[in-house]
Amino acid sequence: MAKLKHALSGAVYTLRPDGRVEVDDRGSVGVFEADGRWHSGELKSADPHMIGWLVSGLTAAAALAATKPAPPPRRRSPAVSETTGANHGTGETRRENKGMDLGLSGMKALVTAASRGIGLSIARTFADEGADVAICARSAPGLEEARKDLETRGVKVFTACADVGDEASIKGFVQQAGEALGGLDIVVCNASGGGGMGDAAWQAGVDIDLLGSARTVEAAVPMLGESEAGSVVFIGSTAALEFLGMPQPYSAVKAALLTHANDLSQALAPRGIRVNTVSPGPIYFEGGNWEMIKQAMPKVYEQALASCAIGRMGAPEEIARAVVFLASPAASLITGANLVADGGFTKRVSF
């Protein structure tokens, strides 16, 4: 609560949790909207500048900002009067953003299992950076929704149903995607067999997470080798790095993936292809595992949440940004890395 006394009249102005301002002038009380209009109570007039000071501004937008966290810093636009950039020839200038350019405009990115959740978020982020995208999923309706969404972002989009656990299916998809987009610069292996226990879970982990990722890369390497900045990102998990409560096949499988990514990074480096891994911690989204766990096993959910040092689980967009950065030409020196994005969920030092 923010409370302020008017230095001249002595009236006390209090910013209430609902965003309104309560004014108490020697016992006479009134409540005002953020823009200074009287809402209720007996006192009918208040100092608008004091109200504005409490709500950080005198427009509705600023009043909203007072009850929410501050908006992120504005992206500095490159327009007019302050840009510099080399130019050759006609006297036209390349308007250059003084900030980091990821270099993804016009590149071609493939993301497996991308009709929802983290995969879709990755595809959206690539598209927003100007990269053409190819995505696959097992079910057509979800894929169609995703395709429509991605097409609104002004890039070329290729979609096809594919089963990453089936050799012919995934290799076929990679070929088609390359033909449709005119090549491939980036591959993100996001498909996963998920959690579970027992032989079936082991098999799914090996078929989809390990073999699936290995085959996706194998099929894509000829095209990635042609690219000026070929790169691969595997999606790992913090489960590979720390015990998560029970010995799941998922954890061992993801650990194996890390080693394979490392080895690939050395082997493919001479061909100009970088290979990295992003290891997410708990990521919460509608229709995702953690939403289901929250409803069905609230204690497990609470425990996991309590382990998140930043006090919340991650969002798909936060993984997407890490993946897109590592995949992009801007990360040109980074290969064989494992970027853990987990809000402090794991406690170990990342040697």
Added chain:
Amino acid sequence: MASAEQHPSPGARSTGVTYQELLKTDSKPVPQVFAHESPADVGPLVVPRERFISREFHDLEMEKLWTKVWQMACREEEIPEPGDHVVYDIGDRSLIVMRAPDRSIKAFHNACLHRGRQLREYGGNVLRLRCPFHGWTWNLDGSLRQIPCGWDFPHVEKAKYDLPEARTGTWGGFVFVNMDTEAESLDDYVGDLSAHFERWPLEERYKEVHVEKRLRCNWKVAQDAFMEAYHVIATHPQLLACIGDCNSQYDVYGNFSRAITPNGTPSPHITWEATEQEVLDGLTNTYDDEEALMTVPEGMNARAVMAQAMRMQLQRTVPGVHDLCDAELLDNFYYTLFPNFHPWAAYNRITYRFRPYENDPDRCLMEVMYLMPFRGKRPPPCAITRLDFDEPWTNATELGFLARVFEQDTFNLPKVQRGLHASARSHATLARYQETKLRHFHALLERYVSA
């Protein structure tokens, strides 16, 4: 242009402590630049309202002022290399402010000499100035380089078709332009301004923040609001415990003026005795229900505590920070170089500029820059954040808590513009001492428009 005449006369003042008395309590020796006054009972006490609202007066300003006076166009750091340039617009006029190959700065009128097309629409870096219409090309120094189908222009004497230039000059790391080629030099125009900024050379700062906001009022209505502290009592009432508003000092020096508003001293308006802790809480914007950020130790006062905190904050970037006096770390020193340039001295970082918005007497652009000291390699200047008419200053988070102060100031301004249109009086009336800077400004403006 001759300086405004000065008739020094004290006149009535606030009963609060004067700035000169306050300086005597400083913990370090105070430089002469503060320890003097230069009051002047100069300029009109009334200003015709049509100067703020009429198209005719706006056009008169374009004809008699903006094309004849030294005005700030950009920072030198924005155009470091040959080919770097900024487009400076004022009303209908436009200049390309260019770093030439010999590293001098030139200003070209932004129009092709063939059929008038604007040569540059935005700044950047170019190898040559080439018109996108028919390809007429000039070198970066403004000399004509090439006309396609030169054979078709036997009537064009090449030597007479170099780009027409405006005068340029630099002060404090800023580039100034003047479209009047007969005008006195910038050095003569600014007079003693450099002496005032000797301790804080603004050419040794870099531009860390630059926000340009559109406002629905005349540029002079906006500017006048930032040239006096009289408005604090109603517009920034939350500051009254910790600001010397009506006991500020106002000084006049030729083409520039200065106001000094001390922080860390309670306003003479308040009717209760503020403790030093209450003053410090005001300075740190600590609300009544919050724990104090800093406490005032026994025997010290709020000014000393705050000044010490500022020294800690600046010690990494400012050498010799421990020799700076409290006043230069705390107080507001706001200068105005006629017509529209407001560099703040000492460590308050602010510089303002005000310009008409396009050709509209009822709208303007207000710019706030923060110029920061730095150590080692010069950081690049920031990009400009542009806020539209209805976007609050608080959207530019780089402004920090001052954004909220600007919100309070500019909350009034469109209402002033509206009120001037609706007023039954033909004149605005000015305070005799506290609105010295406004009186000085309007006196100089009168000289230009009646020339």
